[in-house]
Amino acid sequence: MSEEGQDRELLQQPWVPVFLGGMRLLAKSSFGDAEYWLLLSDMQNMWEEKVDTSVIQDRAQELNKRLRAPVDAFFSHLCTVARPLLAGEVSSELEDNREPPVISVHSRPERLTLQLKSELAGVPFYWEFRCVQSSVPVVCSQLVRPLLAVSRVLQKQVMELAAQLSRKDVEIQDYRESGAVLSRERLQTEEFDLHRYRETFVTQVLPKVCAVQDCFGFDATLQDLYAAVTAQETKHQQKGLVIR
Amino acid sequence: MSEEGQDRELLQQPWVPVFLGGMRLLAKSSFGDAEYWLLLSDMQNMWEEKVDTSVIQDRAQELNKRLRAPVDAFFSHLCTVARPLLAGEVSSELEDNREPPVISVHSRPERLTLQLKSELAGVPFYWEFRCVQSSVPVVCSQLVRPLLAVSRVLQKQVMELAAQLSRKDVEIQDYRESGAVLSRERLQTEEFDLHRYRETFVTQVLPKVCAVQDCFGFDATLQDLYAAVTAQETKHQQKGLVIR
Structure with a gap:
């Protein structure tokens, strides 16, 4: 997908209230083939990470020294584990008898790190979403x-x-x-x-x-409206209209 | 006023749609005795300047080489000229036969400068609001x-x-x-x-x-509600309640 297409896709997604590692946050994310874009906010600040395949490959190797799986394999595992968490769902898609992922969140004004420990083919799989403060x-x-x-x-x-x-x-x-x-x-x-x-x-x-x-004030009705107004905004942008 | 008191005061003020030097902006400002705090946004970005007496004195001297007036005198003139502009009013408080101030705005992502030329005791008086990008x-x-x-x-x-x-x-x-x-x-x-x-x-x-x-979508009803909800927020902050 083009960068502009990704921007549009992410803009139209609702902000979902999530509860991660003891922190209430609003989240939106977009997962591609072997890339993702994640936004998080506690309503006092906002952080994001946008990474491509090569960063994913390097980080997986850094955090899981003995990992030998190809990027497709562990990225699809990461999606299965992380997407439900970031969509505010209880992960029910995990295979039976699998331990739920362990999450911890470390936030500072300039940086928010989301650490995830899950199990891939019987061995621990570690991941970190390393978000930096979003721009104004x-x-x-x-x-x-x-x-x-x-x-x-x-x-x-x-x-x-x-x-x-x-x-x-x-x-x-x-x-x-x-x-x-x-x-x-x-x-x-x-x-x-x-x-x-x-x-x-x-x-x-x-x-x-x-x-x-609170963050959870972003309820379903407001999320629907959020999606509807941002769909309008991107429609206008595509037409090249100024709607500021 | 304490810094915290200033924060509270500015938070409760509505955002006023203004049209300055050809730019549509939302503004809110707080003018003290010889200090001010100004916020401006074009809804794509946000800038601010918070200055105290010594900065005002130095900048007035820098921009008006021959100025000999005490800070109180030219600051009260600056208020008379700038406050109505930043409140979205047509300046009617200027003395008769006085030229309206000339404004120009220069904006970049990191910086927005608002230049003002007015007349003080028969000679030109220059001022610049030098705003930097606000923090997230x-x-x-x-x-x-x-x-x-x-x-x-x-x-x-x-x-x-x-x-x-x-x-x-x-x-x-x-x-x-x-x-x-x-x-x-x-x-x-x-x-x-x-x-x-x-x-x-x-x-x-x-x-x-x-x-x-557009910016002007921040109409009177929304401004009233904005003031009402921020008044609640500061009330809760004063009570030490968490309302995130």
């Missing part, structure tokens, strides 16, 4: 711009739903004026007022939403 | 985390409004079942279905919202 433009492209777009899209939804509520209020008002009466009083709703709603929301609901804010 | 943690703190929180808050609003729509549908259904008829057919609304709404939204509305995506 990558953080902007992978988090800032999509999150602003998601916010704008959700804001639009709020406006549309508020308009639908007002239309329902008009319909309800018309029934009431024609003398219609509810069979049960508790079905009666209050007239919706967006301004009042927002005021109450900010003082009463917002503090609770913010209090539980 | 600053980008995370000033944009990523607040935008994720804003998204979650808006997502909560969408869920709440959807629930209100369903309650109104139940009320409407009850009127209809009691035989009530609308005075005008066009007042009739369709039953709301969140799942169907989202599907239609993603294919029909979302592409339009994303097409006009």
Whole structure:
């Protein structure tokens, strides 16, 4: 895949909340034939590693002195072990009776290392994802711009739903004026007022939403929206349109 | 003000869309007695400058060889000129018959310089905001985390409004079942279905919202929410709570 194609593919993938070596992180990754690109963030910082076949070969040899397997063989093993972890899944694809991989994470502002110990053909297989701090433009492209777009899209939804509520209020008002009466009083709703709603929301609901804010706040709905807005962004880029 | 207090103050300020020297940027700034902190972003990158009195004094002398005014005098002039520009306002506070300041912006990935030429006591006064690229943690703190929180808050609003729509549908259904008829057919609304709404939204509305995506997408409502969520974040920090 071309570098640009890889960029696009990774951009459109959702950020997945993962729990690795005791650390809560957001992850996205793209595994190729014998290459990968990994992004990790704890929302205070962001790190990444992008490596090709030759780096993979050298590192495997460095970490596993006695390894004699060809790169295809151990890379496909690495994928089987690492992909479910980085996708937030419990690894169920491992063969029976196999020990789950052992993970440890070492993070500093400039560097995050993810150490993985698994078992390949009955012997231990060691791997390290050696991530360095991402650049500010990558953080902007992978988090800032999509999150602003998601916010704008959700804001639009709020406006549309508020308009639908007002239309329902008009319909309800018309029934009431024609003398219609509810069979049960508790079905009666209050007239919706967006301004009042927002005021109450900010003082009463917002503090609770913010209090539980964490990486895991990137829930399934937000991830779907993230994927949808980044798909739009890459579509515009392909057309050569400026959407800044 | 303590450094921590300054951090908190700047975090809670909204990002203001500005148009400086032909560039669309988001800005936030905090001006003290004879010190300032400025953040600028074009959503591809982020730059900042934080300077104290001695730097201001030296730079003023460097750029204005014949300047003899004390630092208080020209700093208050600089505030009068720069603050409205960085707040996205047309400078109306300038004294009558005064030429508006001339601005030029030079940006590179690592550096953004904002040159300002104004008039102080009848002679030209030059200033340069010499911003360097922000660190990834600053980008995370000033944009990523607040935008994720804003998204979650808006997502909560969408869920709440959807629930209100369903309650109104139940009320409407009850009127209809009691035989009530609308005075005008066009007042009739369709039953709301969140799942169907989202599907239609993603294919029909979302592409339009994303097409006009730019810095200026940070509109007043989003800015209010930004201020509200960052106020919560700093409140939690002060209490020593972890809200990552």
